[in-house]
Amino acid sequence: MKDIHPIKWFQRSSVRLGLATRIVVASLLTFLLCHALALQQSQWAILTAIIVMQSSVGASLKATFDRFAGSIGGALWGVCVLLVVAHDTPQAMGLALTITLVPLALLAAFKPFYRIAPITAVILLLTPTLQGSDPRWTGLDRIFEVGVGSIVAMVVALVVFPVRAHETLAGVVSRTLGLLADLSDQLSRSMSDHGDPKAVMELHHEIRQAITQAESIAEEASRERRSYLVNAPDPQPVCRTLRRLRNDLTMIGRAMDRSFAAPSVAPLAQAAERAAVAIATYLRQGAQALANREKAPSMVEVSQMLATHAAAMAQARQAGTTRNLPDELVGRIFGLAFSFEQLSENLKDLAARIDEYGGHAPNAQKDLNVASDMRVA
Structure with a gap:
């Protein structure tokens, strides 16, 4: 196997190492911010920060808009279904899932911009700790958590080893x-x-x-x-x-x-x-x-x-x-x-x-x- 000098390896891998660093920094900062804001479901904000962080600022910007728009759409529709359709039995939950996923899956198929919407809606329906709580507050919490993760990720993308697409x-x-x-x-x-x-x-x-x-x-x-x-x-x-x-x-x-x-x-x-x-x-x-x-x-x-x-x-x-x-x-x-x-x-x-x-x-x-x-x- 051909030996590669460590300095040359770091130079070749600088972009990848920078991305890895940004992901870690964004995740930790999001965790600290969620702790300071006393968010109970901080994992969704941290996951958002990881998903949004891309190889360049432009790609991160697109991922942020896609994630935020999809989360808003999925949360709104999921809340509507939770308020209107009973979901206290497996059969009722299956019906609620069907009503939730059919329009959102079609929306994601024709508009990839909203591909995260079905995921957000399903999380609202199926997360055990959320059942029995007010769906409206749950939906707002989800949007807020996604917003926190997105904002932190974009700030990190612009500050920590930023990579411009051009x-x-x-x-x-x-x-x-x-x-x-x-x-x-x-x-x-x-x-x-x-x-x-x-x-x-x-x-x-x-x-x-x-x-x-x-x-x-x-x-x-x-x-x-x-x-x-x-x-x-x-x-x-x-x-x-x-x-x-x-x-x-x-x-x-x-x-x-x-x-x-x-x-x-x-x-x-x-x-x-x-x-x-x-x-x-x-x-x-x-x-x-x-x-x-x-x-x-x-x-x-x-x-x-x-x-x-x-x-x-x-x-x-x-x-x-x-x-x-x-x-x-x-x-x-x-x-x-x-x-x-x-x-x-x-x-x-x-x-x-x-x-x-x-x-x-x-x-x-x-x-x-x-x-x-x-x-x-």
């Missing part, structure tokens, strides 16, 4: 850009039959998973932003950019999955390979800049490579090189040219997103103007 998102986006760079590297070797189709498929799978994770974290970051907990850029555009870059590389991969097999278009193939390498280099530089909150890297090199391919494409079109080629090859050639054009625009968008996260003014347009000037020349 910070986590930057790390996930940076990792995704690295995977996209690896994919572009693989594509650059495919035309010379040195590519690895299995590696390409694995990269596509990893990229899909990474983008899905980024979109999930972006929802949490948006919630933080709407709640004025952070002053950060809108997280949705960077997820949209990732999807577009992946789509561009997918189209490029279809065109470059094998050689052009025609000597007359060898300059196009060579230009495409160099462009793919430059794209990979830029994506890696962008990933590093995003992780370090730096200015977006210069696009001069990648723009030059894309412009070189565009110039080779224009020359081939002017010379009529593609007229006698098979239709399938012609489709790949023109599809590749279109995909490179789309990619250049999306790289510009990526540079703007990186600058947003780094707090810099966008500089991508200037770099792309260089490429435009080269095409005209």
Whole structure:
């Protein structure tokens, strides 16, 4: 088994250790507060604090709203059932449970926001120590206990090793850009039959998973932003950019999955390979800049490579090189040219997103103007 240095292990596990610490602190503080308030059913407040505490502030905020809304809905409906339906025998309790759960289960099925409501209502009905007490006070106690646990958990989430979702998102986006760079590297070797189709498929799978994770974290970051907990850029555009870059590389991969097999278009193939390498280099530089909150890297090199391919494409079109080629090859050639054009625009968008996260003014347009000037020349 490979030994891991304790310091490195703590660095790798800092997020998980922070979450564990927040859970313990929130639970203990909730217990002390419940004791100070003389709450008899403090366990529900402590459980709420544990449930609400999530990996980021945005996720904790959502869990708080879900827990509180579900508890209010479940408590209100449970109290109504207890006041109207007799529940002093097993048969009567079964009927009360049915009346309680049917509407709340449907509500939770169609509105996951209220998925805690059936649990709260069932607790009101079945907890032995609550039977015989006034249901209205019991319901209010439950809501108050949930409120105490939620408030303590949110305060702890904001104070004790706080993790902002937009910070986590930057790390996930940076990792995704690295995977996209690896994919572009693989594509650059495919035309010379040195590519690895299995590696390409694995990269596509990893990229899909990474983008899905980024979109999930972006929802949490948006919630933080709407709640004025952070002053950060809108997280949705960077997820949209990732999807577009992946789509561009997918189209490029279809065109470059094998050689052009025609000597007359060898300059196009060579230009495409160099462009793919430059794209990979830029994506890696962008990933590093995003992780370090730096200015977006210069696009001069990648723009030059894309412009070189565009110039080779224009020359081939002017010379009529593609007229006698098979239709399938012609489709790949023109599809590749279109995909490179789309990619250049999306790289510009990526540079703007990186600058947003780094707090810099966008500089991508200037770099792309260089490429435009080269095409005209």
